Structure formats: structure tokens, C-alpha cells
Amino acid sequence: MSTTSSSGFSVALDTLIGFCAAHPVADTDAPRVLTRLNSGPDAIIDWRERGVVAVLLDSVTGTNGAIPVEVVGAIGGAMSATLAADLLTEIDLRMESLNVKGVELAITEPWEPHQNIARQRGYVLAYHDCDMVCRDAAWGPDRPIPASAEWRDAWPEHVEEYIAVLHSGFSDTPGAFIPSADEVRRYLQQSGIRARILIENGRGIGLLRYTEPRAYINAVVRAGSERGRGIGQLIMDEARRQLGDKKPMRLTVVDTNTAAIELYRRCNFVVERRLPVLSRNRPA
Structure with missing residues (x-):
């Protein structure tokens, strides 16, 4: 093998x-x-x-x-x-x-x-994976993005910015695992996978990845340096624009990421399932 x-x-x-x-x-x-x-x-x-x-x-x-x-x-x-x-x-x-x-x-x-x-x-409990669903995307009007920013497709021109946001945004997030750069590039080319990145002054500040036609949101990531700017809400607004409101949107988040869960609840997501994740260090 x-x-x-x-x-x-x-x-x-x-x-x-x-x-x-x-x-x-x-x-x-x-x-x-x-x-x-x-x-x-x-x-x-x-x-x-x-x-x-x-x-x-x-x-x-x-x-x-x-x-x-x-x-x-x-x-x-x-x-x-x-x-x-x-x-x-x-x-x-x-x-x-x-x-x-x-x-x-x-x-x-x-x-x-x-x-x-x-x-x-x-093995001890590390966290729960929370599967969440939004059946009502009427969470209010889209927030305006910064004047110097715009949404673009990550593939093929903005893959490096996409990878940089993944690493900076997930650097301290339990339950977040980042594949190799080669695997990210390959994955973004798959049928049904879509990735959007918010570019400001030539630099990625947030990203969205989702799977069609299931309306499953794979990743909502704010660059690590962009805390406090409401980037997460801008990403969710972009998800609604891309996926529409004709079918429920779904995503998974760890329960220790309380800021993300609060964001999703403001966007009318509710928890459908909690999956325990246990961890164990390598035996000495």
C-alpha cells in the first residue's frame, strides 16, 4: 500500500x-x-x-x-x-x-x-464536532465589504493567498487540519468544489470554500491578522450569495470555537449533531 x-x-x-x-x-x-x-x-x-x-x-x-x-x-x-x-x-x-x-x-x-x-x-475528550444547518438565510442585508477589497475565485490565480489565509486563520484552531499545499491545489480543481477569497490591497483577508450541489460550507476562514473587522460576517454573506436560499446550508465547527458558533447562530444556523472527538498523546 x-x-x-x-x-x-x-x-x-x-x-x-x-x-x-x-x-x-x-x-x-x-x-x-x-x-x-x-x-x-x-x-x-x-x-x-x-x-x-x-x-x-x-x-x-x-x-x-x-x-x-x-x-x-x-x-x-x-x-x-x-x-x-x-x-x-x-x-x-x-x-x-x-x-x-x-x-x-x-x-x-x-x-x-x-x-x-x-x-x-x-483517550480524553478534546472537543465536539458540531454539525450545523441553516434553513432560513434571511439574517439581514449583506454587510458592505471594504472599499479596497473584492471577492475573487481562489483558483487559479489566488491559490497562494488562499493557502496563506488557511495557515494564518487556522494556526490556533483546535480540530482544524491543513493538507499539504499540493493537496490544496489539487482539491480546488475538483468538480463541485468552489473557493472564494476576499482580496484587499493584493492580500487575502478571508476565504470561503463550499461544495456544490450539497450547499455544504467546507471552510470559513478569516486571516489571523484581521480579528475584529467583521470578516466572518462578510464571508457568510458571500456564502449566501453563492449558494442562494433554495436549500439548507450546512457546515461543521468545533464546539471550542465559540466565536465561530456565535457567528453562525447569528446567521440562523442551529446544531443538528454533536460528535465527540477524543485525543491521546503518544505513549511515553
Whole structure:
């Protein structure tokens, strides 16, 4: 298994992707996780013979050195207690071999019955991922953008500014993980992915990324130097202009990001689901 292009590795990855397609886990993009968001074989736990495939996403950057771990395929969408315990042991071993500081484990469906096992292994609650929805986009008139600013498509002319805003805006945000620059460039070219950036005097001050036609808002990011200017509200107004008001808009935010949650509530978003995310440092 690998994310390289050699024919043998590609066949192995295709087989893994096929397994995950046959045994999907909700809210997981198995092809992208397997091919783009890890460093290769050491990061992929291929336990198809036991009914599960998991990945340590060690090609993304988080705020505290921890990386996400995702179960991307599971027969029946579930694991036994024994399998869950063994998988946690294997994750510890992979943390050591990959030299990562820690992991974050979202309690998705396969993990739900086994939270206590994870906690007994030293996992603690880090935050909740809050899925929010807006069914009424009539939150008031659009705020005027600064006179020297304008919204532009990020791809292809403003990708570097886009990446700079991602890093400065997410530098201290728990639960925010930034892919490599190459992956960002590739991702922005995908069908259905749209990215807008607010440019002021040649510099990015905020960005919006969303997925059509689902009206899902993937990213609302204000540049780190632009606190207190109301940039977040300008981004939400742009989301409404781009997505319209014909279908509900959805997004996910961590519950520790209270400023963002307050912004979204002012825009008539409400919480639909809270997903616990546990974390664990690499064993000493």
C-alpha cells in the first residue's frame, strides 16, 4: 500500500478503496484519505481480514501536533469490542513508527459502542464536532465589504493567498487540519468544489470554500491578522450569495470555537449533531 504511483502500490490502493466502497463508514471520504492524506503504508492499517481499514492522516497539519485517525471501511459499519481494543493498540504502535505526537479519534459509528475502551486507554475528550444547518438565510442585508477589497475565485490565480489565509486563520484552531499545499491545489480543481477569497490591497483577508450541489460550507476562514473587522460576517454573506436560499446550508465547527458558533447562530444556523472527538498523546 502506498500513495505513490507505482503499479503494484496502485493496485493495492485500488483494492482498499474497493473494500471501503463495499463497506462504507458514514461521513468518510475513503478514496481521498487513502490516496492523498497519509504518507504511505505505515499510516494505513489494512485489516481487511478482520473487517476494518483505518488510516492515520499524517499528511495534514494540526494545531498541537496531533493527527486524525479515521476508520474508512468496516464490514457492517461496526467493530467488536475485541477488534476495537486491538485497533487502539495498533494505533499506538503506528504513532511510534510515524513519530507523531498524538492522535484525534472522532467517535463515528464503528467507535460508538467502544468509547469506554478508548477512555480506558488514556483517550480524553478534546472537543465536539458540531454539525450545523441553516434553513432560513434571511439574517439581514449583506454587510458592505471594504472599499479596497473584492471577492475573487481562489483558483487559479489566488491559490497562494488562499493557502496563506488557511495557515494564518487556522494556526490556533483546535480540530482544524491543513493538507499539504499540493493537496490544496489539487482539491480546488475538483468538480463541485468552489473557493472564494476576499482580496484587499493584493492580500487575502478571508476565504470561503463550499461544495456544490450539497450547499455544504467546507471552510470559513478569516486571516489571523484581521480579528475584529467583521470578516466572518462578510464571508457568510458571500456564502449566501453563492449558494442562494433554495436549500439548507450546512457546515461543521468545533464546539471550542465559540466565536465561530456565535457567528453562525447569528446567521440562523442551529446544531443538528454533536460528535465527540477524543485525543491521546503518544505513549511515553
